[in-house]
Amino acid sequence: MxxxxxxxxxxxxxxxxxxxxxxxxxxxxxxxxxxxxxxxxxxxxxxxxxxxxxxxxxxxxxxxxxxxxxxxxxxxxxxxxxxxxxxxxxxxxxxxxxxxxxxxxxxxxxxxxxxxxxxxxxxxYPHLRAVRAARAAIDDGAVGEVLALRSTRAYTLGDEWARPWRLGGEAASGLLWDQGTHHTSMLRVLGGEIVAVAAHRAGGAAGVETVTLDVRFASGLLGSSLYCWGTPARAVETEGLVLGTRAQLDIDVAYERPDGVARLVDGTGSRTICAAESYYDSxxxxxxxxxxxxxxxxxxxVGLAAATADVRVVLAARESLARGGAEVPLGPPT
Missing domain, CATH: 3.40.50.720 (NAD(P)-binding Rossmann-like Domain)
Incomplete structure (x- = not known):
């Protein structure tokens, strides 16, 4: 049909x-x-x-x-x-x-x-080959015991995207709402449910916004996210990092060319574990x-339950910002 x-x-x-x-x-x-x-x-x-x-x-x-x-x-x-x-x-x-x-x-x-x-x-992000391959590598034990997770989203917002509703009119609203669910979704695929968030924000040059999130997972894992609008974008950015006892995983995301991959990195070198892609393929x-x-x-x-979990993390991060960076527990799923 x-x-x-x-x-x-x-x-x-x-x-x-x-x-x-x-x-x-x-x-x-x-x-x-x-x-x-x-x-x-x-x-x-x-x-x-x-x-x-x-x-x-x-x-x-x-x-x-x-x-x-x-x-x-x-x-x-x-x-x-x-x-x-x-x-x-x-x-x-x-x-x-x-x-x-x-x-x-x-x-x-x-x-x-x-x-x-x-x-x-x-x-x-849950649709990207690199994220799915990284999750499979974790499940297969290729990285050993997972120790921590990190995500990075850093670039300059282009003119076609820089709309008032996207930038936001209050502290951190634009950046967190526009990008926070993205990397929250990726972190949840890799590490499971997030149960608490602490957020911090810094202002810089005009129009620049930087926000960090420290997250705790239900498993006890710790993770962090760095978001920054105002720095030149890289052609290929390592947006996700998984630290394990045997190896690390780099999740490379590319926007203007099909070079995004997941890489397994250990003491002997680095190997690609999925086919290359552009973010826009997703x-x-x-x-x-x-x-x-x-x-x-x-x-x-990605259905309603997953999307709601992502929104709850952003809401908790906004509450944390309002409380001066205090950790905010998410409570049970709604």
Whole structure:
């Protein structure tokens, strides 16, 4: 079955999906509608996809027979549109983060339960070959006992991404909401559930934001994340590091070229343990996984529970910042 969907949002992410992703997945997904408040942006993407353009999801729902929606809107709109689509009986793929509050995460989960539809979150890292290969190497014992985890996300936000809703109007809101669920997701794949967070923030040059997170896992492992907007990006960044008693794992992520890999490093040298990839390849894998989950009635790789766990870590980090860096326990899953 080919899914008929509406692409909701014609900004930077919507453009990537319309230009680079959906044309390669026509056997699985047909974009029948493009929804955006901006008339010119929605018309441009719709023309490229052979779809029709609408100013609201409600208009698209009234005019089209749809199976699902792909939500690529600013963070604050994710939960409301996801719930609107679920209440209309549609499957949903929603850009990370799922929501900005725990209550909105619960609201989306309740709507999914009522609708009995598949909800997947467009969280890239669990789909990356490098992250999956690193998890397999941990499970196989290649690194020995895992001692600690670290992640790094450091780059300069490009003009097409530097929107007010992404930068945020309060301390650390932009950086943590935009990138925090990303690396939280990767750390949770590698280390399991996170149970406590302590966060610190430093300001620097105009527009520069640096945030660190110290996390404790349910297993007792410790981890850390460093986020920085304002430094030149590397062509290939080692964004993940696993320290073990026998070896280390480097997770290299590449954005503009297909050079991202996972490497096993020990006293004898380094070897690559997965095929190379570009980070942007994962956008296709996310959609393909969502479509297959719908077709086979299975959970998607990143569903509501995982996305909610990621959001809870960011919420705890924000609380920690407000409390001067105090460690904040997450409590039991909701």
């Amino acid at each position: 080919t899914l008929r969907i509406a692409l909701v949002g014609a900004g930077a992410m919507g453009t990537i999906m319309a230009r680079d992703v959906y044309p390669a997945l026509v056997e699985q997904v047909t974009v029948a509608a493009v929804v955006d408040r901006d008339r010119h942006r929605r018309a441009e993407l719709a023309d490229g996809l052979g779809a029709r353009a609408y100013g609201s999801l409600a208009q698209a729902l009234a005019a089209e027979h749809l199976d699902g929606v792909d939500v690529r809107l600013p963070h604050a709109a994710h939960a409301d549109v996801a719930v609107e689509a679920l209440d209309a009986g549609l499957h949903v793929l929603v850009e990370k983060p799922l929501a900005l509050t725990a209550e909105d995460c619960r609201r989306a989960a309740s709507a999914a339960d009522r609708a009995g539809r598949v909800v997947a979150i467009a969280e890239n 956008h296709r894998w996310i959609v393909a996984d969502w479509a297959d989950a719908i077709a086979t009635d299975r959970p998607p790789l």
